[in-house]
Amino acid sequence: MPLPGSKPPEPExxxxxxxxxxxxxxxxxxxxxxxxxxxxxAVVQQITGRAAEFLPAMLNALPLGFVAGAAYGWAVWxxxxxxxxxxxxxxxxxxxxx
Numbered sequence: 253m254p255l256p257g258s259k260p261p262e263p264e265x266x267x268x269x270x271x272x273x274x275x276x277x278x279x280x281x282x283x284x285x286x287x288x289x290x291x292x293x294a295v296v297q298q299i300t301g302r303a304a305e306f307l308p309a310m311l312n313a314l315p316l317g318f319v320a321g322a323a324y325g326w327a328v329w330x331x332x333x334x335x336x337x338x339x340x341x342x343x344x345x346x347x348x349x350x
Contacts, residue, residue: 265332273329281325282318290317 268276293316294309303309 263335265335268328268332269336276329276332277322277325279325280328281323282321284321285324286317286319286321287314289320290314293317 268280290310290313293313294303294306297303297309297313298306303312
């Protein structure tokens with residue numbers, strides 16, 4: 253809940269669009285989602301016995317994590333673009349009714 257006198261926070265999709273495509277794909281996707289995914293994947297490999305040590309398993313999982321993270325970032329960007337189009341259409345409908 254915003255404090256009295258402050259403006260309400262903007263929706264997440266507006267922040268994504270304001271920050272840009274590459275920031276979303278590289279930072280939010282590859283680094284923010286891909287690195288934890290690769291670490292979790294390496295832990296699962298170590299628990300199941302497919303890898304003896306964590307660091308080599310993590311290094312082997314990094315390319316998969318970066319690609320999966322980039323796909324996640326791209327999906328976030330696409331969702332933000334769709335929400336932007338929907339908001340613009342709603343605004344146009346409200347303007348026509350007035």
